[in-house]
Amino acid sequence: MLQHQVRKVSEILLASTLVWMIIGCKSKVEPQFPPEAEGTTVVLLSDHWKLEQPGAAISVKDTVLHRPLIITHTRDGKYHAFDAWCPHTGCPVSTSPAPGVENLECPCHSSSFDLEGTVQKGPSPASLVEFALEVRGDSLVIDLSNRTVRKGG
Ligand code: FES
16 A cells, blocks of 8 residues: 555656656747836936937836846937847847947847847847837837837848
8 A cells, every 4th residue: 555655656756847847948948038018118318328329229227127128229210129138048138249330239149130129140030029119309218018029030
C-alpha cells in the first residue's frame, strides 16, 4: 500500500515537472510584447530641447508602463512614441548610437530600427510597438491604450 502511494506521488511530481518545463521553455522562446496599458502620458517639448531637431530621438521614463518610451522627431516633422522594449527578447533599445546616425540600435543582438520604428536589421522579427501620439501645443500626448504592432518592416 505504501509503495503504491509513493509511486503515485512520484508520477504526479514527474507530470508537474514536465508541465512546468514545457511552459517555462515556451515563454523563453516566444518574444514577449509589452503588456497593454490604459491611459495617457504627456511629454513636454520644452523639457526635452533635443527633440526640437528633426532626426532626434530621446528616451523618457513613463509612469504608467514603468519603463522607457522612445520619442522620435522624424525629418518630415512628425513625432513618434514607441515602447523601448525590443521585440526580439525585450532589451531596451538605445536612442543614442553614433552622432549623425538616425537609427535606434538594440545593444543585445544588434537589431536596428529607423526613427519610424521600422525594423531595418534583425534578428528582431518585428518593428517597435508604436503608441498613438498627438501634438497639443508644447505637449506630446501619448495614448498608451492605442498601440500599433507591426511584424517585420
Ligand atoms: S533583444 Fe534586441 S536584438 Fe535581441
